[in-house]
Amino acid sequence: MTITLGPIIGHTTDTSVKIWIRGAKGPNHASREFCYGAFDLYEGANLVASKYCFLKDYYDFTGVVSFDGLKADTAYRLECGLVYKRDAQVPNTADLVQGPVVNSAEKVGTTFKTHRASNDTTLNFVFGSCRYLYWDNFVLNDAEKGDKTFRSIFTEHQQNPLDFFLAVGDQVYADPLNKLHEYSNFDELCEIYRKSFKLANIRALMSCVPTYMILDDHEIRNDWSKNQMRDENSGFFATRMRAYASYQHLHNPDTPNGQFWYHFEKGPFPFFVMDTRTLRISEATSIEGKTMLGREQLNAFLEWLHVHRNAPVKFVVSSVPFFPDPKPAKGSEDKWAGFNDERSMILEFIRVEGISDIVFLSGDVHNSSFARMRCYQDQQFLLTSLVSSPFYWPYPHESKSDFYGGKTLEFMQWSDGTRRLRDRVEYRYEGEGFIGDESFTRVSVDIGKGKPWCSAEIFDRKGNKFSDYPNPFLF
Missing domain, CATH: 3.60.21.70 (Alkaline phosphatase D (PhoD))
Structure with missing residues (x-):
């Protein structure tokens, strides 16, 4: 399933980015099948990092993910989507995971650029x-x-x-x-x-x-x-x-x-x-x-x-x-x-x-x-x-x-x-x-x-x- 809103490129530094999306309640939400955002980050054709975030119903199924260790003044391509998982299948949201994790049929993509180095003028x-x-x-x-x-x-x-x-x-x-x-x-x-x-x-x-x-x-x-x-x-x-x-x-x-x-x-x-x-x-x-x-x-x-x-x-x-x-x-x-x-x-x-x-x-x-x-x-x-x-x-x-x-x-x-x-x-x-x-x-x-x-x-x-x-x- 595709995201319902976003992505929004939020706080960005020369080495990091914060990305916001909104998902939606799934058909099995009442039986504890929850919504997660899936993110793949690319530099050119190379996959740099993949990550999940939990989209809480308390926040209307909105959420953010952060990527660190990026290069300054560099263009990145982002692909994001949704997955639904039950308690026993909860993905790791604290760390990077092996990717890609986005379903290519329902992905939403964009590009952004990290900020320049701290000595930029x-x-x-x-x-x-x-x-x-x-x-x-x-x-x-x-x-x-x-x-x-x-x-x-x-x-x-x-x-x-x-x-x-x-x-x-x-x-x-x-x-x-x-x-x-x-x-x-x-x-x-x-x-x-x-x-x-x-x-x-x-x-x-x-x-x-x-x-x-x-x-x-x-x-x-x-x-x-x-x-x-x-x-x-x-x-x-x-x-x-x-x-x-x-x-x-x-x-x-x-x-x-x-x-x-x-x-x-x-x-x-x-x-x-x-x-x-x-x-x-x-x-x-x-x-x-x-x-x-x-x-x-x-x-x-x-x-x-x-x-x-x-x-x-x-x-x-x-x-x-x-x-x-x-x-x-x-x-x-x-x-x-x-x-x-x-x-x-x-x-x-x-x-x-x-x-x-x-x-x-x-x-x-x-x-x-x-x-x-x-x-x-x-x-x-x-x-x-x-x-x-x-x-x-x-x-x-x-x-x-x-x-x-x-x-x-x-x-x-x-x-x-x-x-x-x-x-x-x-x-x-x-x-x-x-x-x-x-x-x-x-x-x-x-x-x-x-x-x-x-x-x-x-x-x-x-x-x-x-x-x-x-x-x-x-x-």
Whole structure:
């Protein structure tokens, strides 16, 4: 039997790859005949490795397999399929097995490439967010329109190969009409993922380009924070996170159970992917203070900044923009503007520690922009923000007037490197672009000549540059 969805090429390094597929319940599932994924990996005509993975019904028959010991910057061909085995016939899923193990009559194949060696000097990737598909809408064909952006990204990859694809939130809408219409149970949620990821263009893209994802609010509910759990039954949040883990987080880098933030490296370029939703507390209680990241994640992020302080460029993924800020009428309290104490801590740490070349990647706001932040008291301080949203949104988009294009932020912070004096410290950002249309952003980095050369280009849903922002943003 053939796989029902995938493969998705997930977290990939110069020596390893993580591959995701979905199977299906077999006819003898009730008598303990279970579903397994079968994988054969080839370099050219030579079989390199074979492996099985267990496709658990708890995860809607999704699962991942990892191959290690691969060659850097090398093209591999993958064949995958399904097998059904009873308890007494359970295949070894922990180690490589003698192959081939895929039934050639029902195999699904693809090709991918491992990342280049760790001393490589270039990086190219596409990122974006917010892919609204309302499957119960009989007026608009959301499916066809929502998949066009990914055809353009795939074409971009064919013309100028991408190292990876990064989706930074709202990959599906579990609440397409907010509380008026929400998908309520695990089967309904998984069906939305299956329909969304089965569309031709996004499926083609994810089957050959390493794909990384992180959730935002609509994988759960609009403007989600832990405070909302008081108003729901205990299974509401757990059900949504099980669907998210099954279809998105499984192919990300491994994390401890229940942790959804993660980090990875592409050559010399490190990435920290924040979870800005599941640990968020938007209203302080007598027990817990207001927070976007939670204590453990914030501390891990600051430690990550310290460890990678000398990396040529450091990328931080925050599903909601670190800056620029929306105006209050557009929900600024849901963004980092509503968590200024925590934002101040991060800015203070970066400035006092003298860490440079940090780039924030964000989505969420249905408007794409670029911005730079500087500090009046420290001329060496510089942060960059790239915001890309939405992949598809059939309703009116946000416009430039909905944001503070330039804004000064003032905080009481340490004013010297020895942390003895505190004073008012002023940060100011200036933004540009503010494109209110379907879009995606391509980021390119080259450190071959020493100082990083970085650019970001924004494309519309058809893969064309916008006439009112035709040139790359250099940072």
